Amino acid sequence: MLITPAFAQGGPFGLSSDSSSMIVQFMPLILIIVIMYFLILRPQQQRVKRHAEMVKALRRGDTVVTNGGLVGKVTKVVDDDQVEVEIADGVRVRQMRSMISEVRAKGEPVKDDSAS
Numbered sequence: 001m002l003i004t005p006a007f008a009q010g011g012p013f014g015l016s017s018d019s020s021s022m023i024v025q026f027m028p029l030i031l032i033i034v035i036m037y038f039l040i041l042r043p044q045q046q047r048v049k050r051h052a053e054m055v056k057a058l059r060r061g062d063t064v065v066t067n068g069g070l071v072g073k074v075t076k077v078v079d080d081d082q083v084e085v086e087i088a089d090g091v092r093v094r095q096m097r098s099m100i101s102e103v104r105a106k107g108e109p110v111k112d113d114s115a116s
Contacts, residue, residue, distance in 0.1 A: 055097045058083055061107015067099045074107070 058064070062074045064085060072085035075092055085095045 054103055055100055058097060058100065058103070059107060062103050063105040063107070064100050065102040065104060066095055067101045071104070 058074055058077065060074055060076060063071065064074060064083075065071050066085070070085070070087050072087040072093075074083050075086045076084040078084055078094060081097055082094050083097055083100070084092050086092045
C-alpha cells in the first residue's frame with residue numbers, strides 16, 4: 001500500500017481526539033502556573049500586606065529605617081502619608097510612610113495627660 005496507517009490517525013486537534021489527551025498535553029503548563037503562583041506571587045502579596053500593616057501601625061517613638069538607609073526616630077505622625085523622623089539631634093525630616101522599610105524598635109505609647 002502507498003498510504004501508511006499514520007496518515008489515517010486523527011491529530012491532537014482533529015475530530016477523533018478526546019478531551020483527556022488535551023488535558024494531558026496542557027498539564028505541564030498548568031503545573032508551571034501553579035508553581036509560579038506559590039513560589040513567586042503569593043509570597044510577594046504577603047510581603048506587601050505585612051509592609052502595609054507595619055506602616056499603618058507607625059507611631060511616635062518608633063525607631064525606623066528608611067529605604068535610603070537612614071535610621072531615625074519618629075517624632076510626629078503628620079498625616080496618613082507622612083511622618084516626621086529625627087535622623088540626628090535637632091535634624092527632622094518628613095518621610096513618606098511607604099518609604100519606611102523597617103521598624104527596629106517600637107516606642108512607648110504616648111501618655112494621655114487628660115486622663116489625670
